[in-house]
Amino acid sequence: MQELVMTLDCPDRPGIMHTLTGAVVAARGNITELQQFSSPDSGRFFTRIAVEGMELEVLRTRINDIAQDLGANFQVHDATRPTRTLLLASKAGHCVNDLLFRWRGGELPVEIVGLMANHEVLASMAEFYSVPFTHHVVLPETKADFEAEVMRVVEEQQVELVVLARYMQILSPELCDHLAGRAINIHHSFLPGFKGANPYRQAHTRGVKLIGATAHFVTSDLDEGPIIEQNVIRVDHTMSVSKLVRKGQAQESQTLAEAVRLFAEHRVLSDGHRTVIFR
DSSP, rough: OOOEEEEEEOOOOOHHHHHHHHHHHHTTEEEEEEEEHHHTTOOEEEEEEEEEEEOOHHHHHHHHHHHHTTEEEEEEEEEEEEEEEEEEEOOOOOHHHHHHHHHHOOOOOEEEEEESSSSSSHHHHHTTOOOEEEEEOOOTTHHHHHHHHHHHHHHTOOOOOOEEEEEEEEOOOHHHHHHTEEEEEEEESSOOOSSSSHHHHHHHHHHSSEEEEEEEEEOTTTOSSEEEEEEEEEEETTTHHHHHHHHHHHHHHHHHHHHHHHOOOOOOOETTTEEEEEO
């Protein structure tokens, strides 16, 4: 029997969990993990349930009948099958290397099917990890061609998650819409925020005390997508710009890897502009 994960969200009302767990038990399934949340802001109910002792299609059929009555969105996943993932990158290799290392080490439940970049400097890294690598120069006149190639790879490789691992290009609204809910980006986050070139130098100049990183879903609103994971660390006046960069890149890598893990384990549910994270 498969190890399954079911996620569901619907308008909140009494008796939802009783109905769902009753359906699993009636089919002789065993619940190994259960988390739930009722949002007072949106009025919606969210749950993630891990089940063993049932076939995927059996559970899907049982929940489908209930979901129609609840007006629910739901998915049933094989928990043992890795999430097919495509990486997009530019020149910086810290996030790419971290993801590939964790993947090869069995830490991330993903299958990385390729690395696509707008520069070729990461070709040797992809070769080291035996990951297919493609390089396309992205200019205003070639951007549409590259994005069309991304969409082609996503469809042909049945990609379930696209990770912008420091991909330093703004995606078009069309590609953002095509990848809605299955593309994750990482960017630095400071207090106050520093945009544009050399953010760590700006942070050093202003004498910030905290630096960090934010991983979020990609939307057509730049860096405004629902947040999945965030981290910060304390810094001080003794640290040079290069040390801030090293510490910041470490936070970016860690934060992005955790967001990928949460997504691949089906622990991230959307609640409007926010996310519900079942850790």
